[in-house]
Amino acid sequence: MTPNLPGTASSxxxxxxxxxxxxxxxxxxxxxxxxxxxxSGTGRNPAVxxxxxxxxxxxxxxxxxxxxxxxxxxxxxPMPGTxxxxxxxxxxxxxxxxxxxxxxxxKMELPLRAPHDGAVRSIAVSTGDSVEPGRLLIELEQEP
Amino acid sequence: MTTLPRVAxxxxxxxxxxxxxxxxxxxxxxxxxxxxxxRAAMFVESADHRREIGPAAASDSYLDLDRIIDAAxxxxxxxxxxxxxxxxxxxxxxxxxxxxxxxxxxxxxxxxTQLGDKTRARALAQAVxxxxxxxxxxxxxxxxxxxxWLDAARQLGAPLLIKATHGGGGKGMRIVRQLxxxxxAIAAARRESMAAFGDDSVFIEKLIEPARHxxxxxxxxxxxxxxxxxxxxxTLQRRHQKLIEESPAPSLSKSLRSEIHDAAGRLARQLSYRxxxxxxFLLDGEDFYFLEMNTRLQVEHPxxxxxxxxxxxxxxxxxxxxxxxxxxxxxxxxxxxxIEVRVNAEDPGAGFLPSVGVIRHCLWPQMQxxxxxxxxxxxxxxxHHYDPMLAKIIAHGxxxxxxxxxxxxxxxxxxxxxxxxxxxxxxxxxxSDEFEPGVAHTTSVEQNWSQWQAPQLGEDWLQVLRIAAxxxxxxxxxxxxxxxxxxxxxPGRVWP
Numbered sequence: 037m038t039p040n041l042p043g044t045a046s047s048x049x050x051x052x053x054x055x056x057x058x059x060x061x062x063x064x065x066x067x068x069x070x071x072x073x074x075x076s077g078t079g080r081n082p083a084v085x086x087x088x089x090x091x092x093x094x095x096x097x098x099x100x101x102x103x104x105x106x107x108x109x110x111x112x113x114p115m116p117g118t119x120x121x122x123x124x125x126x127x128x129x130x131x132x133x134x135x136x137x138x139x140x141x142x143k144m145e146l147p148l149r150a151p152h153d154g155a156v157r158s159i160a161v162s163t164g165d166s167v168e169p170g171r172l173l174i175e176l177e178q179e180p
Numbered sequence: 181m182t183t184l185p186r187v188a189x190x191x192x193x194x195x196x197x198x199x200x201x202x203x204x205x206x207x208x209x210x211x212x213x214x215x216x217x218x219r220a221a222m223f224v225e226s227a228d229h230r231r232e233i234g235p236a237a238a239s240d241s242y243l244d245l246d247r248i249i250d251a252a253x254x255x256x257x258x259x260x261x262x263x264x265x266x267x268x269x270x271x272x273x274x275x276x277x278x279x280x281x282x283x284x285x286x287x288x289x290x291x292x293t294q295l296g297d298k299t300r301a302r303a304l305a306q307a308v309x310x311x312x313x314x315x316x317x318x319x320x321x322x323x324x325x326x327x328x329w330l331d332a333a334r335q336l337g338a339p340l341l342i343k344a345t346h347g348g349g350g351k352g353m354r355i356v357r358q359l360x361x362x363x364x365a366i367a368a369a370r371r372e373s374m375a376a377f378g379d380d381s382v383f384i385e386k387l388i389e390p391a392r393h394x395x396x397x398x399x400x401x402x403x404x405x406x407x408x409x410x411x412x413x414x415t416l417q418r419r420h421q422k423l424i425e426e427s428p429a430p431s432l433s434k435s436l437r438s439e440i441h442d443a444a445g446r447l448a449r450q451l452s453y454r455x456x457x458x459x460x461f462l463l464d465g466e467d468f469y470f471l472e473m474n475t476r477l478q479v480e481h482p483x484x485x486x487x488x489x490x491x492x493x494x495x496x497x498x499x500x501x502x503x504x505x506x507x508x509x510x511x512x513x514x515x516x517x518x519i520e521v522r523v524n525a526e527d528p529g530a531g532f533l534p535s536v537g538v539i540r541h542c543l544w545p546q547m548q549x550x551x552x553x554x555x556x557x558x559x560x561x562x563x564h565h566y567d568p569m570l571a572k573i574i575a576h577g578x579x580x581x582x583x584x585x586x587x588x589x590x591x592x593x594x595x596x597x598x599x600x601x602x603x604x605x606x607x608x609x610x611x612s613d614e615f616e617p618g619v620a621h622t623t624s625v626e627q628n629w630s631q632w633q634a635p636q637l638g639e640d641w642l643q644v645l646r647i648a649a650x651x652x653x654x655x656x657x658x659x660x661x662x663x664x665x666x667x668x669x670x671p672g673r674v675w676p
Binding site: 048049050052054057059060061062064066067071072073074075076077078079080082083084085086087088089090091092093094114115116117120121140141142144145146169 | 351368371372375419533534535536540541543563564565566567568591592593594595596597598601603604605606607608634635636637640641642643644645646647648649650651652653654
């Protein structure tokens, strides 16, 4: 994707026009389709809402995307919370879908499950620990 | 009373804001009791006085009875409103407040004890011929007779519902569809109940499904008079927590409505109930079953307020100080229809995973028939310590169709950024067939909407918006300030 250069005439920029601007209400037409949006924030860092969903066009296509729960066998905390139960031990052979650890956040229990079969390589937390999002919790052996 | 009333509010966020607003309108002084994490919160600023009650963790602050009483005393309070959640159904809070010689804005400790114990509440309901679902009451967790109990539950047959005896709000609750998961589910329910309510006793009911959730608002004067103030339907839920609520319940026939109202009234009158309460029922076809009676104001009370033109917090206060009930309240006829959506900090596109972070933008519309009850504003941090509910949008219309249209328009005019919210899903639910009267069941959202994906603007639109935003909002870092008009940054004050 080529970086967008505001103000430059580029064939990549779709046809658009402002139908109405009554801050923060914006009626915008892009390629013949008109949508009613809410626009606020700053020119550099705008915030947009559409159908109850918010977007930050300058930063990311999507506002506040959650942290990935699992990558390459590493199970990470998807949100801040407290570890209330560790249900596995190092060396255990676990199967896909098995609950390995239970986090509590906002007074709800969130079970974290094994993404695939494998052996538990390491456990980085114990019951009672407070964890921040992205924190490594459990390492699983890679799938063969 | 010779001294002027001063009401302490033992709650936070949206609940505290809602209560403070009524007392401000009555000219009564208020005290916000808040945790360390809530020092800069909107509700703390909105009160006349404030006292810190402890660290962020609710168990050390909003659930700590001693700290609450000490702080309220220190602030010179002589009345206390518990809001909803936290200690709102705690008999100990009621008796401690009354032992101080203060006014407790809620039921008597004895009523809270009887109704807070769900197995006793069931017995009370049955005593006045209110139907209940089949049930097995569990022994004390320390008791050795676990196996008899489990056998009895297995005989009842799946699906079963495990409930915390002292629970509420979906916490400490588990559905068991396969009996081999019964023990694990009981353990989880006990753990969750212990964490949330400080008690781990549970009981098992035959799960009524498919079911719709109907509830009746009552207010009693504590001397035997009880006003039944309409009903609500709250069938659209996730994880036993309500998402969309409305009044009146759209799927009740006239005869069923009067039957359910009578049942709720009988239960409350039997106890000479004092204060506001909600009698909850599950509806399965034309059969209804008593679920529980909540001895507090309910999150969704605004839909009742909008169609009946009343202020339930004010009524709670009048009853608490012994003024009694207005005579025309019982059996009041609703005016039009009201619908509420909860704005929860969670990601409905990812299994309702809690969403935490700083609220970067918070703009609410001011529109005809729209009421916003919010506990947050721009810059507030949403933490994992508390319930994810940030706010509620309530629409009132001459009929259900108009209320729905107004609510969707209000959602479209709302901007909350920084955290994901339940709003985009609620909007689609309101416009879906699921929202037609009588279609949805309490598990419909989980069953039919788990694969739901949030609407995406698409790269074309984002590209255009980057350019349009610079043109419309300027190139600087300064927040555009013409954004006032009919929009509000301080939603706590929106009240049509």
